[in-house]
Amino acid sequence: MTAPRPSPFPTSTSAFDPPKGLQPTPALARLGTESAFEVLARAKALEADGRSIVNLGIGQPDFAPAPHIVEAAIKALHEGHHGYTPAAGLPELREAVAAELEPRAGRRLDPGRVLIVPGGKVTMFLAILMFGQPGVEIVYPDPGFPIYRSLIDYSGATPVPLPLREAKGFAFSAEEALSLIGPQTRLIILNSPANPTGGVTPEAEVARLVAGLADHPHVAVLSDEIYARLLYDGRKHASLLAYESLDERLILLDGWSKTFAMTGWRLGYSYWPQSLVEPAVRMAINSFSCVNAAAQFAGLAALTGPQDAVVEMHAAFDARRRQVVDGLNDLPGVGCVEPGGAFYAFPNVTGTGLTAKQLETALLETAGVATIAGTSFGLFGEGYLRISYANSSENLKEGLQRIGAFLADRGVA
Structure with a gap:
């Protein structure tokens, strides 16, 4: 087992200076x-x-964003969509997300397992806090999106970095990833196409990882696929959603920020194992209640409208x-x-x-x-x-x- 490494990321020790007498966590x-x-x-x-x-x-x-996306949000506001929506998102948007993901999965998906969230980071937050606690380990890509490590540290779990190497085009190694899984591992985070490297893990490597995970049924998987539609040179996205063996332990992360140039709209989605939908929705209710209504109508237009x-x-x-x-x-x-x-x-x-x-x-x-x-x-x-x-x-x-x-x-x- 790789020994835990000190966090490379700046902590809030110097910036976080509460008034004397206050004792935040x-x-x-x-x-x-x-x-x-x-x-x-x-x-x-x-x-x-x-x-x-x-x-x-x-x-x-x-x-x-494409004009029809902006127009859909304006239309929603003019039509009076100013109130709360269901915590998990508009039903029609959840259905559109399930339809969007079905080509990756190669099968029909349940819209009831879709959760609409205010940005991709929220899925990370929910998943990592759901599994992270003192005494457990979470495997994450390094170099990788810094919020993975930040939230693992915050949860009290032990972060275990999965090295991404230039010699492999910054694709993860299934063999190395599997070697980092131990009895205390509860979650492994994967990201392809990847931030910050642009690395893409080939389908064969993904398949090897999935096969090996059969020996580790106690480990959940968070697959960050926010760049799934940004691939080049004829590459095909190898989504973990395509593997039914992971159906009850895969959390998929995606959203509108990168594909549709909607970063400021703060709009993302996730697809959850059936057993985790209720706790995920409960966490959503406790944190953000629901996502901005007009933004959800814009997201619907983005998925179902012209893709030019x-x-x-x-x-x-x-x-x-x-x-x-x-x-x-x-x-x-x-x-x-x-x-x-x-x-x-x-x-x-x-x-x-x-x-x-x-x-x-x-x-x-x-x-x-x-x-x-x-x-x-x-x-x-x-x-x-x-x-x-x-x-x-x-x-x-x-x-x-x-x-x-x-x-x-x-x-x-």
Whole structure:
């Protein structure tokens, strides 16, 4: 069993300073953060001071939602949809989500097992707190979305990182994942296509993992598939939903933010094992009651309406992906494997002579380019940067030129 590692993520110890006499739970000090928002705030502050900043840090499509999506929300408001909805979501939206997921599953799905939530993070929050407690272990990808580790720490569970390696294109290894499962493991978190690496795990590797999980019936699986429709070069999404053997222990996470450029709408969905639907809905009632009604009508229009905007955005991301990978591989001290999905590149920057955090800081403060250090996504992210190509081709070109000039000034060969 891999020994637990100290959290690489900043805790709130310095920022969380309650007035003398107040005694909030110490668990708050275990909560990490998402560095992309910290970098965004610093980039905005520099812009406010008159600096020109190219933001290649934030994972947010630079496209607007399709007009019919916005119109559906406006129409819902005009029609008087201002009240509470069922806690699990509008019935018609849950039905549309089940229909959306059925091609992944290869079978009919039960809309009653769909939960509409205010953003993908909420599914993580519900699932990790449902299984996380002192004395248990949760396996999670590293480098991976930082909120996985943050919430595991907060729950009191022991985080067990599953390394994602450049040599495998940042796909997870089924053999390695299975080797990390022990008697105390209660949940394994998987993400493909992946943030921050853009890695895509092949179907054969997914199948090996599922076969091995048969020996570990006490382990639930959280499959984060938020980038499922952002795949390139003819790749097919290998969803864990396709394996009926996982039916009663798979929690699937997806939503509207990435595919439909609806990040600010805070709209996500999840598909739960039948036995966990009631506790998940109960947690929802205790936390957010229900999701914004107008946003749900917009989500319905997104799933059931024209998909032209999705196709156009995908084509733009694919072109930018090639531009970014070629540009990064032309830089001194930098090498980048081609990402198979999402809208991130994860270049190896060890040849620059700087740590990931040093390079992130220097590029922002000196070159005016916002990036995210790989260590913001885990200990195995050292030596890498996350570059988001959810930005215009012109800005990507400018950002790469600035990075190149910065490295040249440092004498990186």
